[in-house]
Amino acid sequence: MTSEIEAVQAPALEMRGITKRYPGVVANDGIDLDVRPGEIHALLGENGAGKTTLMNILYGLATPDEGEILLDGQPVRISGPSDAISRGINMVHQHFMLVPVFTVAENILLGEETMANPVFLDRREASRRIRELGARFGFDIDPDAKVGSLSVGWQQRVEILKALYRDARILVLDEPTAVLTPQETEEIFEVLRRLAQQGHSILFISHKLYEVLEIADRITVIRRGRVVGERIPSETNEADLAELMVGRAVELTVDRGESHPAQTVLRVSDLQVADDRGNPAVRSVELEVRAGEILGIAGVAGNGQDELVEAIIGLRKVTSGTIALSGENVTAHGPRAMNEAGVAYVPADRHRFGLVLPFSIADNIVLTSYYRAPFARGFLRDFGAIETAAAAGVAKYDVRTPSADAPANTLSGGNQQKLVVAREFDRPLTLLILDQPTRGLDVGSIEFIHRQAIRMRDEGTAILLVSAELDEILELSDRIAVMYRGRVVATVDGRSADKNHVGLLMATGGESREAVDPAVASR
Amino acid sequence: MRRLWTVAGLPIVSILLGLVVGAFVILGSELLLPDHEFSWTLPITAYAALIEGSIGSFGAIVNTLVATVPLVLAGLSVALGFKAGLFNIGAQGQFLMGALGAVAAGVIVADQPPIVAIPVAMAAGMLAGAAWGFIPGILKAVSGAHEVVTTIMLNYIAISILAWAVSGPLKVPGSPSPITNDVGNAAFPIVIGDNGHMGILIALGMVVIVSWLLNRTTLGFEIRTVGANPDAARYAGMRPRTLIVLTMSMCGLLAGLAGTSIVLGVTHSMTSSFGTTVGFDAIAVALLARSNPYGIIFSGLLFGAMRAGATLMQIEAGIAPELIDVIQATILLFLVAAPVLQRVLRLRGVSGGLGATETITRSYGREAVS
16 A cells, blocks of 8 residues: 555665676676665565675675666665665664674664763663664563573564664665564564554565565565566465566475374483583473374474484483484484484584585585495595485486585585485485474475475385474474473474464463373374 | 686795795895995895705705705694694694604614614604694593694693703713714615705605595595584594594604604704704695695795705805795785785685685684584
8 A cells, every 4th residue: 555655756765777797697687676665675586596685785785787776766876884874774684683791772872872972872862762762663672681681583673673773764674584483473574564654665585475475565576686576465476476486386385195104213202401501402302203204393493402303313412311213222322323223314504514515515425424335445435436426416306516526615505405405315214304404495495305305204204304484394294393492392283283373382382281182192 | 727826826926925025124134234235136146046055956956855855744744634623733842752752763773774773763753743743632632622722832842852852861971062872774865966865755655645545535534524514524423533633643643754854864863952943834834735735745845945045045145044934924924814915916716815725723612522
């Protein structure tokens, strides 16, 4: 509605014919984009489509080779981030830039200090303005709370307040809901709607099709550096947007068919695991995964899932409790022993546990098997065998690269994940552990990974899926366990689960007894 | 050609700039000298003498080769450490202990036939160096103690042990100054010219062995993986702790071999002033070569040539040999400041400075090792 009324005004922001070339690639190719005052405009595109480059140009971190930027109809040259900020363009980044030990007020003031006099900060005035801003957009913020003690959803609000404090007229939000629960996402959307009503323009960058359809007034889709389509939510749907983003029809929900769970493969009993600081991260967790079944662990990141998974795969010591694989006690097994027992691991942090980025794709493919035949004869590596396996893996799992000798850090995020998958999936597996397997990936890669997971399930592998993406859990899981503060607070059936119910359990932990469906838990 | 520029561009520019700075230092020193007639061409005279003294005659070339041997061996020591994510500043101490081991054993077997004496003295030198590398390795593996701190301390300890040994147990009885006996038959045979000893062949051989180890063996793969990403190494079933101890010991062995080569190849005994700066030059040699074993041959030759030519430079141009230290240090400075260099000089297409192949620092404490 806002767009009809404001149609005659000059757009708050217009980027015309923006072209930016880097050696070997045209990151932006004649991009036209405009955002009207009071509009929420979504920018949709795969990884590597050019969204980041475009935003860097807007924020003054890069200069376009061609094209111009207009603010309120006037051409401007943005020389750097402080210039952008002074012109009212503010970015809220995907990775928060907050100081945890500072208060909310101190974080907001950082870089835009309100001074009572040349020496001292005017904290009172700052607090007043912060409270007023908060009230205007519908939330009660305590300027003296320490940011480190706030939930992620509230930290997100502090980031937004930072922008507003600087009289932002144009707010650019980069993947703002990546770390939020469904409830928190709704709350942030409310804030954004209010901001729009009060005349702020919002540029919303996202991967998530359903969110974009819900919040945006207009959607611009970028692919390979070009604008490939502009849509109004009421005239489009997820399938249409996905096809625009990827360039072909994309199956958004893979048909998961029927699963036929058989014997128990993984049994975790009364497991206690500590985090890096020695505090209990996993508390008395009981879990069971059967062959041919996908157990999804739902939970907001940081509730013990990573520690649980690391303990199972052998990367982390267990404080007490047992882990059994097909009846055998594997609690003390390290990663290589687990690998050799038929367990595969796709880690949440692929740059840390999954890949050695400076090494070639081929070396990464044999990372867990380099020491045994055919890749090594005793002490000596057999490069012929490695090359053959690497070429086969790259082809079979569609890793887009000119050569298997290229270093892994030349691959895009999606292809890096496919590389991890190529290594982990390509053998008979007893248990597959997937931890945030599609985080940061584009729609095409997500489809691919989900298909592969279903394939493994149908081949009889037991699959443990950990994800903060509730939709992914709901799409793939036969059973869902919700983790909250280190405990499994509920176990529900995957097909009949209610999204809101599970989301609530993720956010609050629920009441453990009532949430368990007795028919499911005692199976 | 373009590939060469990408890989060697920064080192080459750093070398050229180092020489330029050296020239300015020479000019500056002229201004400070009383009764000296200022000459713009003094740097040229000096560098010409440097070149002549290093490659201007057959004898000069042999001198250069001899000076290169310890630099290559110690350079390999530092480079191997870098590949594993370790900064082996302790090459100097390992070098000294290796020399001490070689001389101590050499003196004992001095009268044995060379076929016995040489291997025994060499083995003693390598073992002593390896032990001096083992210590910081095990400390890091067990407690996370950063090797930069421990190896620097061990350098000092090594210097003191050396001084004690040469003035005490190993001293020639009745000698006015601290000097050990001659190593007799443990001395390296000459293979080229008047003084080109066997160490030249050993150094070349070690380059081949280290390169083979790193690139063709499973152990080398494990070492490089621990250096590139210790977490992924753990997932791959490698044991970072064991690899750190093993690698540091091998680094010690190589640096010890460097010390051994000087004692058995050049001096044949040890005095309390035995202490060239080989261990520290080796760091520059390794960095300049980007930790590539074959590249170390070239960077070692460069530094070796400068050392060999320094004497003639002093004679003909009156420039103190310490100028070589200035030039080498400046080259290292420019190499480390690569990003600044790239921007100021607008160098294109060169692969980025040190981060590309070495780890100069890794986090302290337990988190680094598991």
